[in-house]
Amino acid sequence: MEPSTQYVPEIKLAAAPSQNRMNRAENKEQLKYGEELIRNTAHYIGFKGTEKQITNGLNCQNCHLDGGQKPWGNNYLSVAANYPQIRKRSGKETDVYGRINGCLQRSLNGSPLDSTVKEMKAMAAYILWLGQDVPKGKKAKGSKIYPLAFLDRAADPIAGKPIYESKCASCHQSSGEGFLTPDGRAFTYPPLWGPLSYNDGAGLYRISKFAGYIKMNMPFGVSHKNPQLSDEEAWDLAAYVDSMPRPEKDKTNDWPNIADKPIDHPFGPFADPFPKSQHKYGPFKPIQNWYETQKTK
Structure with missing residues (x-):
């Protein structure tokens, strides 16, 4: 199947502040630690974390690519401008600490951190720093996940399986369990299903989110400028991955207004x-x- 022509329009996408700006910041050491935590979360708070053992071993940047900076890679550039906000999923006002804890409990299938903990304060500071140039209430162009158009049919997990085997299994394995680093502390390539993957309350368990994410970023190394998957392939691949077993989240209190x-x-x-x-x-x-x-x- 030929790649779709439904790519991101040629618009100027927002970029993260430069490393030089971070080096000039008064809290540069905290920001650098925050970035390190986003990039290598499992080393510090994974199942064999050096500071705490509270998550499944994934890194935040497995979902928020390039330390949360990549265009259409689920980046953080719009966070500072839009939090605190009332989240419809919880029906409550959520600040950046709550947003991080949501990811820790869903995508990383773990436990929350108190807002006073050094690691939480560093991650929050880094995420807010990334969005410092975005006006309050606005969305940075290319932030979050690309909104892929709906198909005229249902996404097909059966059709997605051979796409996974040809495009994804070399990194994530045919079993979906990913590849551990030599020290067994984290994953070189994360598991896409199974007990150490994101749970069914995570954002990427919604196949519209996962389809848009993989369309613009997978196989690893592609970007919105050179996608390899057609729209239909992205939808079917997302359907296949999200049809596989994974941890379950208590969703009783989600979406109080159905x-x-x-x-x-x-x-x-x-x-x-x-x-x-x-x-x-x-x-x-x-x-x-x-x-x-x-x-x-």
């Missing part, structure tokens, strides 16, 4: 008449159209 749930959040109850399977794999356009129709009534 009408706020993203349409690809595959856990009921739902405010619409569509089945769980369609919320998981699609097609999503009929669900989207249903909600649009409700707004006009």
Whole structure:
């Protein structure tokens, strides 16, 4: 299948502040430690962490690429401008510490850190520093994950399996368990499913998020300027990976207003008449159209 032409438009994407600016910052040592923690989280707070043992061994930058700086790599550039904010998933106001703890408990399937802990303060300082140039309430161009257009069909995990085997297994293994570093403390390539991967409450368990993420960043080394996967391949690959077993998160208190749930959040109850399977794999356009129709009534 030929790569899709639905690439990111040629717009100037926001960039992180330079290393020289960090070196001139009064709290440069804290910022450098924060960046180190984002890049090598498992070394410090993974299952064999030197400071704490509270996560599954993934690094924050497994989901937030290049230390949270890469365009369309789920970067952090819009965080400072938009937090604190009321998060619909919790129904409560969340600050940057709460946002980090959400990732620690979901993507890293671990335990939260107190806001007074050195590691938490350093990560928060670094993340906020990255977004210092973005005006309050605005979104940096190319931040977070590229919003991939919905397919006219359901994403197909069966079709995604051979794509995984040809494009992904060399790094993440056919078993999905990734490759540990020689010291056994972290992963050179992270597990995509199984007990040490992200749990089913993580953002990337929504296949729209995972599809947009892998479209612009995978196989490892590609970017929005040279994607290798077509849109359909990205959707099917996301469906395959997110169909595999992984830890379960208690989601009882998520989305207190069920009408706020993203349409690809595959856990009921739902405010619409569509089945769980369609919320998981699609097609999503009929669900989207249903909600649009409700707004006009």
